[in-house]
Amino acid sequence: MPHDAAPAAPSIPVIDVAPFIAGGPAAGDVVRQLEAAARDTGFFLVTGHGVSPEVTDHLYTLARAFFDEPQDWKVGQGREATLEGGVSFSPLADEALAATLGLKTPGDYKESLNFGPRLKGGRWPAKPDGLEQAFVDYFAEMERLARHLRRAFCAAIGLREDHFEPCFDRHLSALRVINYPEQDEAPLPGQLRAGVHTDYGFMTILRSEASPGGLQVRTRKGEWLDAPNIEGAYVVNIGDAFMRWTNDEWVSTPHRVANPPGDRKGSARRQSIPFFLNPSAETVIACLEPFMRDGKAAKYEPITYGDYIALKTSQAFSKA
Ligand SMILES: O=C(O)CCC(=O)C(=O)O
Ligand SMILES: [Fe+2]
Numbered sequence: 001m002p003h004d005a006a007p008a009a010p011s012i013p014v015i016d017v018a019p020f021i022a023g024g025p026a027a028g029d030v031v032r033q034l035e036a037a038a039r040d041t042g043f044f045l046v047t048g049h050g051v052s053p054e055v056t057d058h059l060y061t062l063a064r065a066f067f068d069e070p071q072d073w074k075v076g077q078g079r080e081a082t083l084e085g086g087v088s089f090s091p092l093a094d095e096a097l098a099a100t101l102g103l104k105t106p107g108d109y110k111e112s113l114n115f116g117p118r119l120k121g122g123r124w125p126a127k128p129d130g131l132e133q134a135f136v137d138y139f140a141e142m143e144r145l146a147r148h149l150r151r152a153f154c155a156a157i158g159l160r161e162d163h164f165e166p167c168f169d170r171h172l173s174a175l176r177v178i179n180y181p182e183q184d185e186a187p188l189p190g191q192l193r194a195g196v197h198t199d200y201g202f203m204t205i206l207r208s209e210a211s212p213g214g215l216q217v218r219t220r221k222g223e224w225l226d227a228p229n230i231e232g233a234y235v236v237n238i239g240d241a242f243m244r245w246t247n248d249e250w251v252s253t254p255h256r257v258a259n260p261p262g263d264r265k266g267s268a269r270r271q272s273i274p275f276f277l278n279p280s281a282e283t284v285i286a287c288l289e290p291f292m293r294d295g296k297a298a299k300y301e302p303i304t305y306g307d308y309i310a311l312k313t314s315q316a317f318s319k320a
Helices: 018-022 027-040 053-067 097-101 131-157 240-245 262-267 305-316
Strands: 014-016 043-047 087-090 111-115 174-180 194-197 203-207 215-218 224-226 234-238 255-257 270-277
Touching: 014 027, 018 027, 018 131, 027 043, 027 131, 053 111, 053 131, 053 174, 053 270, 087 131, 097 194, 111 131, 131 174, 131 203, 131 270, 240 305
Parallel strands: 014 043
Antiparallel strands: 043 234, 087 111, 111 174, 174 270, 194 255, 203 234, 203 270, 215 224, 215 255
């Protein structure tokens, strides 16, 4: 076989969504690219998304200032969990994401700040100034991009373009900034920056950062791919609830965040910003009609998103 006929290495595609957002003649081509990626790896990068770089950088910078504060102070922040739209702080090794797949591992080598307008948190910290507003503004940017992507998904599936909109009227989406510190000491056996897991909800839109020890995605064949880092691009992946909605035809893919290699541990701080787009608690996840054509049957019983998420969350925080 001539060597140029070898199958292409699997990869995570980069899709320019600007023609879809603009609604021009190339919109259909974007829809086809998104559908192929959603069925194949369940992960893709988007450019041409229109998200404000200033709003993104501002949240990044203020969150970084928070993480730079002493640990003793941070652990006292956002503890009440009584305030809708409050903030919560999850310290190093608090969460083991691999527990959602039934794996016992030490807690993830990360700390995070978490916010959602309909999620309970505590009072916002007194510093840095403007932290709450930075979360709120970036959340709004993510909602805008998510709305475009939902419309594109409807076009791909053959649904009315506003099919999912009622599910997001009172959505339970969450915005998180994660700090993966430098690893001055070796992590515990089995401890990763973030253990292997799938995301629970509809989709995740991630602002990532190029640094040693980053996001890796498991293909359907079981190979681990490094997610590319492209300045200004966002990583998008399909979540479990959406996979269930599509009768498993669109895929929620396992992923993890690797530790930095031994020689780079002291220079490998990384900060990422995932936005987890989740439907409302009362949304019923039932197989979409186009996925039941040609004699195909629904694989799962309908379930409300509230029941579904409660189960997954309790697993993630049950410590090894
Ligand atoms: O930080 C990353 O690159 C990914 C984090 C992640 O997968 C998650 O928090 O669900
Ligand atoms: Fe994830």
